Amino acid sequence: MMLHGYGGHILRVDLSSGRIKREKSDPDYMLEVIGGRGLNSRRLYDELDREIDPLSEENLLLIGVGPVTGSLFSTSAYMTISGKSPLTGILGDSAAGGFFGPEIKYAGYDQLIFTGKADKLCYVYICDDQVEIRDASHLKGKDIFHTTAAIRKELNDNNLQIAAIGPAGENLVRYSIVACNNSRVCGRTGMGCLFGTKNLKAVVVKGTGMVSTADPLKFMKLCETIDRRIMEHPEFQDRHDMGSTLLMKALNGLGILPVNHFQKGMAPYVDKISGQTLASMYKVKNKGCYNCNINCSRYYITPEVESEGPEYETLCSFSSRIGSDNLPFALKMNHYLNRMGLDSLSTGETIGWAMECVEKGIFSKDDFDGLDFSWGNIETVEQILDLIINQQGIGAEFAKGTRYLAQTMGKGSEKYALHVKGLDVICGDPRGIKAFGLTYAIASRGADHLRAEPFFELTNRFDEAEKRFGTRDAADRLSDNGKAQLVEFTERQALLTDCLTMCKNVGLSMDVLDFELAAELLQAGTGLKFTEDVVNKSLRATITNDRLMNIDFGVTAKDDTLPHRFTHEPLTEGASKNQVVPVHDMVKDYYRIKGWDDNGVPKKP
């Protein structure tokens, strides 16, 4: 039987022995996992030894794509990299858009599996069914931009898709990134470090095949439906103009913009660092991922640098979160972090934590190798980055993440380390967005919004809330009522976008994807018997498996919580004044809806 939609093969590359194996994708297996993150999670669940040190060569490195990746389906651009996280020690994965995911499909694969460790720095070149492990010692210490350009030159092909790490990844900074074609980044949970532990500098893909569909006409009609929903969406124009950077002003208005390491929710200087200012001052044109009709990214030129991006999280992490109102500096940092290979969120959190600890008098200059961590001190930021990347001095401690840093340095600084399960909190203050608070607490990779992104609570769709979740409160961002229902729903929706490898801004935040349409799309795309029930069953199974895996990694109900600040310190001004997150009750509610016991353990089926 011809398997439509899917790439059709799983590639196993053992970097220790150099053995390369190509297996056929099994349609029944695919029906259970769909693809992308679902496929990766299941592989980890089945094949990963739970006890291993994430930095050891026993760790698995998976790159997964889905059945509609690289198809006519708008924004089907993503791919997910998974493994045991070097930063958190639990389930780790990170997705990026761009063109790398589609290229994997054109090369005829659904998943790339890397095991073992090469004896010296290498890169893997995949051109359809030809796979080669090539020496990369000449690229040692080279930044991501240089590496990408050098490999293209070496292989004499400007159209190669390249996922590479920079010096930070080689030096095993726990939160280093993998960047695809320079600016499309798998940032979270340290997948770049995982590359580094395997001595893998880059994965290079070229595919000369095409993605077929079982029922092209039906598939096209469904894609047109999604396109229409995107184009007619009220947020379309703003997202096109600013992308996620529109959140700077929006979150400031809601009083939940992280300012001075979440001590405040509003920045009086927000207009200096807003998405609007970025667009009018430095943007030269829009950029887009594969087959996108929004094209939310932007190419910018400042007096110092030019690059693509940044996303809101980077912009905020290197402006208001660390007390800086300097937009060109944030843009310079976006470029520098992408080049050297650091995750902006985790890096920003270590810096913000240090600045707050100095402000609170817990630590002084002397504790930080003489660096002056006062708010917005951009010289210090530039200095600490190089120390982190090269693992020098205090930078070697910073390179292990905020949780480790605070635990090691102690003196009560742990209270100000804003992480859940070792993953640093994103740039959205949960005190004014309660469902996000619950999401950070229960997300299977730590404090992250993308596991459920309950953007719905910000949309004022009260009637829809009543219909979907049984209470109008689900659409009220300050209420904690109905949020467990909302998160249970959007958690599945988020996983669905990850399995389809669709953009989350579109699938989730703009809420254009529903389960019924997804099932039809999958059926038209693959010819397999995907129904709404089959899809939901698959999504629920993946979420349960992820949970069971995390329990094996040592996660307990105690870890499903938020940092002290968000549960006990009310915001003092702005539109979310006096708010905290009653996270304990919400988590309990969530367990109940999931059918998990009081310890957050899924019941045996």
Add this chain to the structure above:
Amino acid sequence: MLVIDANKCSGCRRCETHCSFYHSGKTGYHGARIKVEKIEMIGLDFPVVCHQCKEHYCTRCPQKAISVTPRGSIEVSPTLCDLCGACEKLCPVGAIEIYNDIPQVCDLCGGTPRCVIACEMNAIAYDPTLRQSVSLSSLKKKNARLTPMKKRHERALQEGKLLREAWLKKRSV
């Protein structure tokens, strides 16, 4: 002809996707007759497609398999074509390339180019009155020995030069 505005192109390759889907029911840029050359380091995205050039180099096909339609687009006779690859060599910009035993070249989708509909950035426009208005003779010699892929790269660099000058001028203001 199809008129490209590189300043607007976001490099999303939606044109390629819709082109290949229209022509084959599948997606993949190798099967597309418009191909976006992306040069990330300098922020350049340039869709390369048949310009219906003044010279009509590809019609020098040794099998006489290539002709020009009344619409101005290129037509390849599947019975006369023997896949010799001369057209790939003849075209100075790499707008014709053999894939799956077919010389892939823009046929304007019979008058309703799908890339124009698909492009949300309005970077591609179809002007039926413009025909044979572009001369590619300056590139012909320079690119003669290159592969179609390399020719597209050169073409993008050439066009991108002006674009970047404009961007950088804006920056100094």
